Amino acid sequence: MKFAIVFFPxxxxxxxxxxxxxxYDDGLAIAELADRLGYFQLKLVEHYFFEYGGYSxxxxxxxxxxxxxxxxxxxxxxxxxxxxxxxxxxxxxxxMLDNISGGRLDVGFGRAFLPDEFDAFGIPLxxxxxxFDENVEACLRLWTEDDLTWDGTFHQFGPVTMLPKPTQQPHxxxxxxxTGNLDSCRTAGEQGRNLQLIAxxxxxxxxxxxxxxxxxxxxxxGHTPGTERIDLSFPCFIDEDREAAYRAGEYVxxxxxxxxxxxxxxxxxxxxxxxxxxxxxxxxxxGNGAAFDERVKNNKVLAGTPDDVRGQLADIAEWxxxxxxxGLSVFSGHLPRADVERGLELFxxxxxxxxxxxxxxx
Amino acid sequence: MKFAIVFFPxxxxxxxxxxxxxxYDDGLAIAELADRLGYFQLKLVEHYFFEYGGYSxxxxxxxxxxxxxxxxxxxxxxxxxxxxxxxxxxxxxxxMLDNISGGRLDVGFGRAFLPDEFDAFGIPLxxxxxxFDENVEACLRLWTEDDLTWDGTFHQFGPVTMLPKPTQQPHxxxxxxxTGNLDSCRTAGEQGRNLQLIAxxxxxxxxxxxxxxxxxxxxxxGHTPGTERIDLSFPCFIDEDREAAYRAGEYVxxxxxxxxxxxxxxxxxxxxxxxxxxxxxxxxxxGNGAAFDERVKNNKVLAGTPDDVRGQLADIAEWxxxxxxxGLSVFSGHLPRADVERGLELFxxxxxxxxxxxxxxx
Numbered sequence: 001m002k003f004a005i006v007f008f009p010x011x012x013x014x015x016x017x018x019x020x021x022x023x024y025d026d027g028l029a030i031a032e033l034a035d036r037l038g039y040f041q042l043k044l045v046e047h048y049f050f051e052y053g054g055y056s057x058x059x060x061x062x063x064x065x066x067x068x069x070x071x072x073x074x075x076x077x078x079x080x081x082x083x084x085x086x087x088x089x090x091x092x093x094x095x096m097l098d099n100i101s102g103g104r105l106d107v108g109f110g111r112a113f114l115p116d117e118f119d120a121f122g123i124p125l126x127x128x129x130x131x132f133d134e135n136v137e138a139c140l141r142l143w144t145e146d147d148l149t150w151d152g153t154f155h156q157f158g159p160v161t162m163l164p165k166p167t168q169q170p171h172x173x174x175x176x177x178x179t180g181n182l183d184s185c186r187t188a189g190e191q192g193r194n195l196q197l198i199a200x201x202x203x204x205x206x207x208x209x210x211x212x213x214x215x216x217x218x219x220x221x222g223h224t225p226g227t228e229r230i231d232l233s234f235p236c237f238i239d240e241d242r243e244a245a246y247r248a249g250e251y252v253x254x255x256x257x258x259x260x261x262x263x264x265x266x267x268x269x270x271x272x273x274x275x276x277x278x279x280x281x282x283x284x285x286x287g288n289g290a291a292f293d294e295r296v297k298n299n300k301v302l303a304g305t306p307d308d309v310r311g312q313l314a315d316i317a318e319w320x321x322x323x324x325x326x327g328l329s330v331f332s333g334h335l336p337r338a339d340v341e342r343g344l345e346l347f348x349x350x351x352x353x354x355x356x357x358x359x360x361x362x
Numbered sequence: 363m364k365f366a367i368v369f370f371p372x373x374x375x376x377x378x379x380x381x382x383x384x385x386y387d388d389g390l391a392i393a394e395l396a397d398r399l400g401y402f403q404l405k406l407v408e409h410y411f412f413e414y415g416g417y418s419x420x421x422x423x424x425x426x427x428x429x430x431x432x433x434x435x436x437x438x439x440x441x442x443x444x445x446x447x448x449x450x451x452x453x454x455x456x457x458m459l460d461n462i463s464g465g466r467l468d469v470g471f472g473r474a475f476l477p478d479e480f481d482a483f484g485i486p487l488x489x490x491x492x493x494f495d496e497n498v499e500a501c502l503r504l505w506t507e508d509d510l511t512w513d514g515t516f517h518q519f520g521p522v523t524m525l526p527k528p529t530q531q532p533h534x535x536x537x538x539x540x541t542g543n544l545d546s547c548r549t550a551g552e553q554g555r556n557l558q559l560i561a562x563x564x565x566x567x568x569x570x571x572x573x574x575x576x577x578x579x580x581x582x583x584g585h586t587p588g589t590e591r592i593d594l595s596f597p598c599f600i601d602e603d604r605e606a607a608y609r610a611g612e613y614v615x616x617x618x619x620x621x622x623x624x625x626x627x628x629x630x631x632x633x634x635x636x637x638x639x640x641x642x643x644x645x646x647x648x649g650n651g652a653a654f655d656e657r658v659k660n661n662k663v664l665a666g667t668p669d670d671v672r673g674q675l676a677d678i679a680e681w682x683x684x685x686x687x688x689g690l691s692v693f694s695g696h697l698p699r700a701d702v703e704r705g706l707e708l709f710x711x712x713x714x715x716x717x718x719x720x721x722x723x724x
Contacts, residue, residue, distance in 0.1 A: 012525065013526070013527075019461075019529070020457070020458070020461040020525075020526030020527070020529065021461040021462075021464060021465075021529050023461075024458070024461050024462045025464075028430060028462075048450065048454065048522075048524075048525070049522050049523055049524065049525060050525075051525070054525035054526070055458075055525055055526050056458075057450070057451065057454025057455065057457075057458065057524075057525065057526075058422075058451065058454055058455035058458055060420075060423055061422055061423060061426045061455050061458045061459055061462070062426065062458060062462065064423045064424065064426035064427045064430075065426045065427060065429060065430035065462050066430075067427060068390060068426075068427035068428075068430035068431050069430050069431075084448070084451065085447075085448075085451060086446070086447075086483055088410065088419070088482050088483065089419065089420065089446065089447060092410065092419025092420055093419065093420035093423050095382070095419075096382070096386070096417075096418075096419065096420055096423045096424060097423055099381075099382040099383040099385075099386055100383075100386045100390075100423070100424065100427050102383060102387075103383075116522065119519065120450050120519040120520070120522050121448055121450065121519075122517065122518065122519065155484065156484065157481065157482040157483075157484065158482070160410075160411050160478065160482050161411055162410075162411065162419075163374065163382075163410070163411060163412075163413070163416035163417055163419065164375070164382030164416070164417050164419075165375075165382070167381070167382065167383050
């Protein structure tokens with residue numbers, strides 16, 4: 001397994017919460033530490049308006065600062081939303097980041113799921129999949145072709161030759177963000193795209209089924225088995241004192257849940273057949289109502305002593321495969337930076353070596 | 363006077379020219395040097411597709427890396443193009459950069475002028491001014507208001523509360539990029555916006571007239587005289603050996619001219635009453651055909667020994683005011699990084715102190 005760190009800000013600067021400047025300052029310091037400790041990758045989300053991810057309306061901007069302060073860490077969008085940005089702008093911006101980072105970029109593309117975000121950009125929810133498909137394809141072709149003429153449903157342009165081209169050839173690794181929808185996973189596998197599985201509320205069986213569908217589609221389409229990359233992320237709270245880890249975890253998860261509730265509230269009145277079941281999100285919350293202990297027991301959250309977390313990861317390796325990248329979601333902004341850093345050090349020293357995968361990134 | 367440095371890449375990676383990775387690497391090293399030497403600001407352009415600016419389709423991405431590597435230098439877009447990016451994305455991205463840089467952002471907004479860029483984004487040239495006006499205003503309001511409802515001609519959204527808010531309050535200094543059109547300069551002054559005057563082909567008299575109109579409009583609209591900020595940029599080639607400076611300057615200006623010619627070629631077949639006279643651009647070139655020596659004599663280009671350049675700046679201070687920011691356009695990508703760095707050192711040591719303006723940025 002490889003170990004990545006994931007940033008998902010759920011603060012808004014009020015009531016003593018981190019200001020944006022503090023969040024980015026702390027984030028850069030944590031990124032530098034992760035780079036020194038040999039973590040594989042740092043990933044950042046794209047969201048708007050709400051204290052649920054809203055400090056990151058443009059992950060590329062922060063990731064460029066991370067790239068300038070680090071030298072080994074891979075830099076990942078998790079995910080950027082093609083529907084909200086013109087493919088010419090998005091492909092150019094990401095190609096700049098790939099070059100600035102010296103070829104350390106992993107690009108996660110996502111469909112987004114917050115109705116307020118679609119509304120603000122004037123994009124109907126029902127065009128979500130069609131725009132995703134068109135814009136991801138347009139990005140890939142802008143990265144790899146000269147004199148490209150694009151005659152899509154939503155965009156027409158060209159012939160143009162996008163500059164700069166990415167430094168990774170033919171282009172940076174591409175990931176599709178998915179909540180485990182089997183069709184999405186199958187398509188991602190067939191197209192030879194890597195997978196960012198957002199599995200915070202899915203059961204073990206659902207995740208296993210999604211991964212099975214994805215891996216089989218990958219192999220059946222003729223892509224070399226074992227070369228697919230799969231990212232799975234988990235909130236992570238680690239401390240030599242188990243009670244302290246649980247207290248921190250419960251606190252952060254409750255905050256995250258509160259912030260998410262307001263971001264998804266629009267689903268109380270919105271329905272889209274491209275987002276089946278999402279109308280239930282408004283009444284659910286992070287953790288699906290399950291108690292924190294229960295979520296730890298089900299390996300939805302990593303929490304406890306280094307020993308405890310090693311045990312959880314042994315399960316995860318057995319359940320989902322030992323070739324996945326495990327993302328540690330450690331930086332919501334609700335814990336002191338020193339605690340986050342101590343956790344990353346503990347994990348790097350006492351947990352990661354047991355599962356270390358030093359093969360070259362595939 | 364204050365002294366800024368300006369990056370305008372005119373390389374494309376072919377025929378031994380800098381690759382994008384090399385351009386950004388060198389650029390970050392030059393930025394760090396400029397920061398140490400006490401330069402006031404670093405500015406970067408937005409352009410697409412052509413080897414005329416095309417390494418910078420998203421200046422914010424590179425500037426975030428600059429912010430992460432510097433501590434004093436102000437960070438400027440020169441300019442970003444509101445017509446090409448949704449105001450929600452643009453305001454969020456710039457607010458992130460303002461926070462990442464600890465409040466060092468100056469935002470230059472421009473209308474753009476290359477027909478191929480408008481074509482690619484599907485924006486009619488004739489909407490250029492209307493989209494500029496709407497999107498700049500939308501950005502300002504997204505930065506400063508909560509629960510904003512926007513009901514514009516091109517965008518409708520809200521109520522939304524943009525995150526993050528800029529750290530500079532109420533918002534970063536805003537500059538309007540103008541080629542000296544008197545109406546634009548008057549409007550910028552009336553609205554209390556700062557000015558980035560792109561004056562590469564204008565005569566001394568034209569620039570003076572534009573600055574006069576701008577300063578009078580600023581004062582008459584009730585803004586405190588002397589608090590307006592005016593940026594004027596000049597290609598700069600400085601060397602203890604005058605002949606070497608001229609040789610470098612002639613070489614770079616010729617390259618720049620060749621690259622510009624292909625970027626503006628569309629003007630041979632395009633006409634827009636919002637861009638009067640631009641149809642002549644296709645047959646013109648940087649320098650308007652004037653010889654390099656002539657451009658130096660007219661103070662359109664700074665070139666020669668430190669003594670020579672001091673003399674030119676004394677003229678410029680007398681002609682345009684000693685309260686302007688002089689941008690030194692030093693990084694096209696055509697000269698070795700060591701030469702650019704030596705020039706910045708010579709200028710900082712032997713030229714800048716004569717004109718130093720240590721007042722706080724106004």
